[in-house]
Amino acid sequence: MSLPLLLVSITLIFLVFKLYKGIRFKLPPGPYPWPILGNLAHIKPVGCRNFNEWSQIYGPIMSVWYGSDLSIVVLNSKLAKQVLKDNDHQLASRPRRSLTAKVVKDGKDLIWADYGPHYVKVRKVCTMELFSPKSIEALRPIREDEVRAMVESIFKDCTNPEGYGKSLMVRKYLGSVAFNNITRLVFGERFENEGVMDQHGLEFKAIVEQERKVGQSLIIAHSIKLLGWISWLKKGEIAKHLAHKDAFTRTIMEKHIQSCNKSGKHFVDTLLTLRERDELSEDTIMGLLGDMITAGMDTIAIVAEWAMAELIKNPRVQQKAQDELDRVIGPNRVMTESDLSSLTYLQCIAKEALRLHPPTPLMLPHLADADVKIGGYDIPKGSHVQVNVWAIGRDPKVWKDPLEFRPERFLEEDVDIKGHDFRLLPFGAGRRMCPAAQLSINLVMSILGHLLHHFHWDPPGGVQLEEIDMFESPGLVTYMRTPLQAVPRIRLSPNLYKREGVCD
Numbered sequence: 001m002s003l004p005l006l007l008v009s010i011t012l013i014f015l016v017f018k019l020y021k022g023i024r025f026k027l028p029p030g031p032y033p034w035p036i037l038g039n040l041a042h043i044k045p046v047g048c049r050n051f052n053e054w055s056q057i058y059g060p061i062m063s064v065w066y067g068s069d070l071s072i073v074v075l076n077s078k079l080a081k082q083v084l085k086d087n088d089h090q091l092a093s094r095p096r097r098s099l100t101a102k103v104v105k106d107g108k109d110l111i112w113a114d115y116g117p118h119y120v121k122v123r124k125v126c127t128m129e130l131f132s133p134k135s136i137e138a139l140r141p142i143r144e145d146e147v148r149a150m151v152e153s154i155f156k157d158c159t160n161p162e163g164y165g166k167s168l169m170v171r172k173y174l175g176s177v178a179f180n181n182i183t184r185l186v187f188g189e190r191f192e193n194e195g196v197m198d199q200h201g202l203e204f205k206a207i208v209e210q211e212r213k214v215g216q217s218l219i220i221a222h223s224i225k226l227l228g229w230i231s232w233l234k235k236g237e238i239a240k241h242l243a244h245k246d247a248f249t250r251t252i253m254e255k256h257i258q259s260c261n262k263s264g265k266h267f268v269d270t271l272l273t274l275r276e277r278d279e280l281s282e283d284t285i286m287g288l289l290g291d292m293i294t295a296g297m298d299t300i301a302i303v304a305e306w307a308m309a310e311l312i313k314n315p316r317v318q319q320k321a322q323d324e325l326d327r328v329i330g331p332n333r334v335m336t337e338s339d340l341s342s343l344t345y346l347q348c349i350a351k352e353a354l355r356l357h358p359p360t361p362l363m364l365p366h367l368a369d370a371d372v373k374i375g376g377y378d379i380p381k382g383s384h385v386q387v388n389v390w391a392i393g394r395d396p397k398v399w400k401d402p403l404e405f406r407p408e409r410f411l412e413e414d415v416d417i418k419g420h421d422f423r424l425l426p427f428g429a430g431r432r433m434c435p436a437a438q439l440s441i442n443l444v445m446s447i448l449g450h451l452l453h454h455f456h457w458d459p460p461g462g463v464q465l466e467e468i469d470m471f472e473s474p475g476l477v478t479y480m481r482t483p484l485q486a487v488p489r490i491r492l493s494p495n496l497y498k499r500e501g502v503c504d
């Protein structure tokens with residue numbers, strides 16, 4: 001077939017398909033899709049901002065075509081409730097495609113599992129065993145140790161003669177605390193010592209990086225059918241990556257099996273102990289371990305970095321938080337997680353940071369298992385559904401002065417952050433809500449509390465507060481576009497900056 005004929009045929013098929021959908025379903029409005037590409041050519045890199053702009057034209061629910069995949073994006077709390085509560089059951093699966101499916105163990109994990117008996121089983125294991133209040137408490141020494149290690153490392157860098165008075169890249173320290181914390185929780189391994197990553201750690205980082213690249217390259221290939229050959233070309237590369245990742249995880253699992261540590265508290269021990277009782281296959285255990293690393297590594301560092309940027313931009317808030325820390329903890333000891341419940345203003349700061357800067361601003365995509373209606377429109381079976389929690393957190397209809405970083409709003413009104421109030425959804429809500437919400441809140445608060453109790457933070461010399469770049473980088477998770485630079489000044493006596501000791 002000649003090229004012009006091929007293009008005409010594709011356009012005709014597309015128009016017939018559009019006509020069929022248009023007649024059969026009343027879809028939400030949205031930008032007109034091109035044949036093959038859909039709206040891919042129109043979507044700007046930072047999706048949450050882009051859809052928020054489009055909502056001025058199309059309203060709070062819109063159809064967006066990623067190639068031939070229809071995605072419904074909702075942007076207000078009323079519609080979010082319809083997605084995550086009223087129709088939760090039919091919208092609780094995840095979109096997966098052939099090759100990406102292999103990367104996520106064909107949905108035998110948790111994050112990418114379809115809603116059904118397998119999902120219910122592994123979700124229960126995660127909620128009851130990995131993220132129960134008892135497990136969170138058992139893992140507390142690890143979190144506290146890692147946060148102390150971060151303080152020690154910043155102290156060393158800002159008191160050594162070369163670093164004194166100079167700005168630091170805050171993300172470097174937050175990235176370390178998040179990485180070490182998650183590898184210890186999940187694998188019981190700390191790959192970094194004295195700021196140096198060992199061979200195993202470097203190998204693991206390379207695996208995580210490779211997975212990110214593979215994932216990105218496949219997203220487009222999956223949406224645009226004509227680019228399916230990219231997936232085919234990448235088959236070998238992906239198989240090699242998966243074999244490497246599995247071998248790495250299996251070695252760690254073997255080590256834990258050999259040590260026969262039935263009372264081990266790390267995720268790998270817990271899952272190995274449960275494998276017979278709960279009939280967990282090797283793929284499921286490896287999938288779950290991988291999920292925790294993927295979901296837990298970037299998110300914590302992202303929120304903490306945005307919160308620090310807001311605290312530096314708002315010296316009044318920073319001062320008020322430090323006053324509270326001085327009042328509750330004082331100058332003679334270090335904060336612990338037992339202090340969290342007494343640090344009311346710090347709790348509000350964590351909420352305010354998550355309101356304005358949720359690290360997964362469009363959550364994770366949901367998949368419609370059946371035809372449903374949202375906001376009076378049809379959502380056909382097979383559509384993807386995205387909730388723009390970034391836009392909902394900034395909606396002027398529900399938040400007063402939404403763009404202002406003002407933690408006091410949560411003293412005036414106690415808004416739930418764990419899926420019960422649809423104005424504030426950084427962890428999602430309903431069946432697929434983040435199972436690690438409480439653990440994450442504890443860790444984020446602990447990081448911020450230590451950073452503010454031990455140090456005062458200023459922007460680098462010559463940088464005005466309004467010059468700090470508050471724009472997101474593109475991606476499923478949104479780091480700050482420009483890594484935050486800041487100058488720490490110590491506030492406590494030097495003997496309080498030492499990490500006490502390593503506990504597993």
Ligand code: HEM
Nearest residue numbers: 110111292295296299363364426427428432433434436440
């Ligand atoms: C501040 C930190 C975090 C935020 C804001 C966050 C947010 C989210 C969101 C929005 C979802 C998707 C909800 C949905 O699709 O409806 C999610 C899912 C998930 N998160 Fe988190 N997360 C955080 C940290 C973590 C950590 C530390 C872990 C693990 C150690 C984790 C594990 C998971 C898992 C396993 C899922 C999939 C749940 C499912 O599909 O049933 N998250 N998270």
